Amino acid sequence: MNDMGLIVRTLARATIPLIGIFGAYIVSHGHLTPGGGFQGGATIAGAGILFLIAFGLEEAKKRINKNLYSALEGIGGLVFLGAAMLGLSVAFFYNLLWHKGPILNGHPGSLLSAGYLPIMNLAVGLKVFTGLVSALMAIALYRRWQK
Amino acid sequence: MSFIAAFVWSYIFWLVLTVGSKGLLWSTQELIAGLIFSTIVGYATRGIIGDRAIRFLNPMKWILAVAYTPVLFWGMVKANFDVAYRVITGKIRPGIVRVPVNLENDAQYAILSNSITLTPGTLTVDACPEEKVLYVHWINIPKGLEWPENSEPVSGPFEKWARRLGE
Numbered sequence: 001m002n003d004m005g006l007i008v009r010t011l012a013r014a015t016i017p018l019i020g021i022f023g024a025y026i027v028s029h030g031h032l033t034p035g036g037g038f039q040g041g042a043t044i045a046g047a048g049i050l051f052l053i054a055f056g057l058e059e060a061k062k063r064i065n066k067n068l069y070s071a072l073e074g075i076g077g078l079v080f081l082g083a084a085m086l087g088l089s090v091a092f093f094y095n096l097l098w099h100k101g102p103i104l105n106g107h108p109g110s111l112l113s114a115g116y117l118p119i120m121n122l123a124v125g126l127k128v129f130t131g132l133v134s135a136l137m138a139i140a141l142y143r144r145w146q147k
Numbered sequence: 148m149s150f151i152a153a154f155v156w157s158y159i160f161w162l163v164l165t166v167g168s169k170g171l172l173w174s175t176q177e178l179i180a181g182l183i184f185s186t187i188v189g190y191a192t193r194g195i196i197g198d199r200a201i202r203f204l205n206p207m208k209w210i211l212a213v214a215y216t217p218v219l220f221w222g223m224v225k226a227n228f229d230v231a232y233r234v235i236t237g238k239i240r241p242g243i244v245r246v247p248v249n250l251e252n253d254a255q256y257a258i259l260s261n262s263i264t265l266t267p268g269t270l271t272v273d274a275c276p277e278e279k280v281l282y283v284h285w286i287n288i289p290k291g292l293e294w295p296e297n298s299e300p301v302s303g304p305f306e307k308w309a310r311r312l313g314e
Contacts, residue, residue: 009253013197
């Protein structure tokens with residue numbers, strides 16, 4: 001018995017996709033509504049932790065790949081840095097995509113506006129999600145206090 | 148198949164979240180972003196949502212769920228007044244009873260357990276599909292019903308509804 005039992009497990013099956021898509025909504029609308037990269041990433045990490053708690057450590061060990069999460073966290077940081085360096089011809093963190101950008105300079109209030117902000121939000125969301133899930137997995141795997 | 152179930156389930160929730168982005172409907176950007184994010188979420192959770200979750204996309208199930216709502220709501224109203232009566236008078240006889248149920252799959256157990264917990268006065272403590280029983284904490288066990296034969300005295304018509312909703 002490593003998991004939370006039938007009722008919690010069945011409801012986790014239904015709610016984990018909902019938490020995931022809600023976190024994606026917060027991340028992708030970070031420039032329009034309250035929330036953003038960290039809040040949305042922490043929300044999605046909540047789905048991962050719900051999976052870990054409801055299904056148990058054995059199941060989570062099979063599904064959560066350490067190398068993949070480590071690589072995705074690095075990619076998130078690199079994408080953030082890349083978006084910041086796009087306007088390096090003027091200044092670091094110069095929002096070139098907003099002033100001259102091909103697609104991300106739409107009407108303020110629409111989804112594709114605000115220049116590099118959506119990209120940075122997605123990068124931070126990915127980094128926070130993978131980082132928090134990796135940290136919680138590492139803590140859950142640390143089981144030497146009784147042996 | 149389970150990817151489709153997770154994808155549709157996520158996309159419906161995305162549409163609910165972003166309604167009103169163009170007048171009262173959805174702008175094209177939101178629809179396309181929803182497709183992308185739902186694909187990612189659906190792919191990531193395809194192994195979690197379960198192999199048979201696709202059956203909940205059947206429209207007949209949704210009609211049944213809508214029909215179940217007033218039944219559940221009426222049960223909640225009745226049970227709330229009953230609990231208010233027990234709070235005032237203090238006439239309680241609490242205990243945990245073993246309720247045999249005739250259900251097959253996880254979804255039916257989850258629906259019935261949550262319905263029992265939502266109606267005050269009864270609280271599902273554990274569901275054991277191996278023994279086909281629920282353990283229910285009951286605030287006022289009527290005399291002689293300490294070992295109920297089926298779930299009818301505990302939950303009323305909910306077991307029949309749960310069986311049809313989850314099959």
